[in-house]
Amino acid sequence: MPETATIVSQDARAAGMASMLTEVPATTSHRSPPAVPTPGDAEAAIARLREMSADVRGCAVLGPDGELLAASGDPQRWQEAAAVLLGAADLAGDAPAELVHVATEDGEVFAVRHAGLAIVVVSERFALASLMAFDMRTVLRDLANDHRQVRSRTWRP
Amino acid sequence: MEKPHRAILDRVAGYADEAAAYLRRRRMSRQPFARLYWPGGRGADFPPDTEAGRTLFLAASRLIDVARER
Numbered sequence: 001m002p003e004t005a006t007i008v009s010q011d012a013r014a015a016g017m018a019s020m021l022t023e024v025p026a027t028t029s030h031r032s033p034p035a036v037p038t039p040g041d042a043e044a045a046i047a048r049l050r051e052m053s054a055d056v057r058g059c060a061v062l063g064p065d066g067e068l069l070a071a072s073g074d075p076q077r078w079q080e081a082a083a084v085l086l087g088a089a090d091l092a093g094d095a096p097a098e099l100v101h102v103a104t105e106d107g108e109v110f111a112v113r114h115a116g117l118a119i120v121v122v123s124e125r126f127a128l129a130s131l132m133a134f135d136m137r138t139v140l141r142d143l144a145n146d147h148r149q150v151r152s153r154t155w156r157p
Numbered sequence: 158m159e160k161p162h163r164a165i166l167d168r169v170a171g172y173a174d175e176a177a178a179y180l181r182r183r184r185m186s187r188q189p190f191a192r193l194y195w196p197g198g199r200g201a202d203f204p205p206d207t208e209a210g211r212t213l214f215l216a217a218s219r220l221i222d223v224a225r226e227r
Contacts, residue, residue: 058224102217122224
């Protein structure tokens with residue numbers, strides 16, 4: 001029985017794939033830009049979180065590139081401090097962490113990431129972690145979803 | 158015979174006492190910690206005597222200082 005030339009068949013497959021890929025346009029018309037809520041939306045999210053949780057001392061919302069969208073205090077200092085925390089969390093593990101929780105003698109720090117956005121919260125000591133994380137996720141998810149809905153109605157390629 | 162509402166009040170007061178004792182014990186026994194959670198439910202502790210833990214605690218302290226400013 002004659003042996004089949006495997007290399008030849010793989011070459012043929014590669015040639016077929018190449019022809020298929022050339023038919024796919026480099027940019028697709030349905031691609032949408034990254035979801036970045038407005039600072040006003042982010043400020044509303046912060047106000048909502050502070051209303052939901054009495055333990056919150058301060059918080060900040062960051063966009064996909066780590067830029068500050070809103071903060072409860074000095075924006076520059078919040079951005080720097082939040083970036084340091086998220087950077088430390090990224091270095092500590094092999095993948096970006098979804099939830100960061102650091103409890104110290106002076107207070108507790110939480111950070112949650114969702115849909116490219118991040119929210120960082122400083123709370124009183126002994127805040128219930130599960131409730132805090134739930135509230136943060138809820139606010140962040142609503143912020144991302146609301147913005148997507150608004151964008152889908154208004155964005156034109 | 159004890160009035161029904163008294164029994165309910167006693168029971169609620171008992172639960173409140175239990176909860177207060179739990180929170181008191183939690184305050185006394187809880188130590189500082191740094192925890193990270195990844196998608197899928199995986200989590201890990203980073204004690205302060207490790208490099209990653211020390212960095213996380215320093216970053217958290219900085220954030221707490223920022224939140225203290227008004």
